[in-house]
Amino acid sequence: MINLKAAGGSSGPESGFKGKGIDIASLIGGPLIAASEANAMMLNKQADFILSTCFKEDPITGNHAPIIVPISFKRSILIRDEETDQPKLDTGEYTIEIPIITLIPLNTLGVSSVDVDFEMEIVNQYESNSTNSSQHSSSRPKSVGKTPKLYGKISYDSKEAESLKQANRNMNRQKLKVNIHAQEIPLPDGMKTLLQLYTKSIIPNDKSNSSNS
Amino acid sequence: MNTIQTIQCPNAECHGTIQFDPYLLIQGKSFSCSTCNSVISLNQESKEVVKDTLEKFDELKAQTKS
Numbered sequence: 001m002i003n004l005k006a007a008g009g010s011s012g013p014e015s016g017f018k019g020k021g022i023d024i025a026s027l028i029g030g031p032l033i034a035a036s037e038a039n040a041m042m043l044n045k046q047a048d049f050i051l052s053t054c055f056k057e058d059p060i061t062g063n064h065a066p067i068i069v070p071i072s073f074k075r076s077i078l079i080r081d082e083e084t085d086q087p088k089l090d091t092g093e094y095t096i097e098i099p100i101i102t103l104i105p106l107n108t109l110g111v112s113s114v115d116v117d118f119e120m121e122i123v124n125q126y127e128s129n130s131t132n133s134s135q136h137s138s139s140r141p142k143s144v145g146k147t148p149k150l151y152g153k154i155s156y157d158s159k160e161a162e163s164l165k166q167a168n169r170n171m172n173r174q175k176l177k178v179n180i181h182a183q184e185i186p187l188p189d190g191m192k193t194l195l196q197l198y199t200k201s202i203i204p205n206d207k208s209n210s211s212n213s
Numbered sequence: 214m215n216t217i218q219t220i221q222c223p224n225a226e227c228h229g230t231i232q233f234d235p236y237l238l239i240q241g242k243s244f245s246c247s248t249c250n251s252v253i254s255l256n257q258e259s260k261e262v263v264k265d266t267l268e269k270f271d272e273l274k275a276q277t278k279s
């Protein structure tokens with residue numbers, strides 16, 4: 001879990017204390033965009049890992065072929081003994097070739113939730129005229145009217161404030177808490193299909209070690 | 214974290230699956246098919262490369278979780 005706390009008290013035109021205040025939409029959108037970028041970074045890292053450790057790149061074509069590892073496979077099947085005409089157990093030991101990607105417990109690590117927590121005092125509300133009504137489309141409802149935009153300033157945490165001493169009470173503290181939770185999320189369908197194809201195509205193709213008992 | 218992997222049983226006559234833990238596989242443990250009792254285990258020559266890949270995967274997970 002990443003816990004970001006931003007506190008500040010500058011008095012620029014966008015800081016919230018003077019002027020029209022902070023645009024609430026960007027205050028919420030900022031951490032969400034940051035979380036989305038962090039998510040994309042994690043996914044890219046995993047894609048790079050899969051390509052660099054589970055696949056081999058052909059230097060000429062640039063195609064990636066799966067890295068194959070040999071695995072030992074023993075099976076016992078009932079067969080009919082041609083001499084005695086009785087069923088007997090046939091044990092064979094084979095080597096199967098398996099893509100290494102099917103041996104790795106892959107799962108996607110991604111951002112599962114983002115909590116943006118702050119208390120805000122609305123200091124301004126603007127309405128901007130929408131100009132989308134110039135073209136009339138029969139299939140799309142006309143966008144009419146004004147879009148409200150809220151501006152405010154982040155107030156200090158009221159719960160915390162109760163425990164603060166009177167001297168601190170008038171201090172201008174802004175607090176924005178962003179909690180980002182990352183957890184394992186299911187593999188994308190494309191990746192699942194690829195793994196299924198690989199695991200279903202495993203066959204004992206080297207019978208040179210086969211022995212009958 | 215669930216590390217159990219599943220592969221189709223390589224026995225052509227069997228339609229079962231083999232479940233295995235790759236971390237135990239590199240330690241030399243073998244896993245069997247619940248339908249036909251066929252057994253898979255890691256070849257000596259594969260151990261190093263699989264171990265190396267699993268270690269890199271663990272490093273990546275540690276990086277992205279921090």
Ligand SMILES: [Zn+2]
Pocket residue numbers: 222223224227228229230246247248249250251
């Ligand atoms: Zn089987």
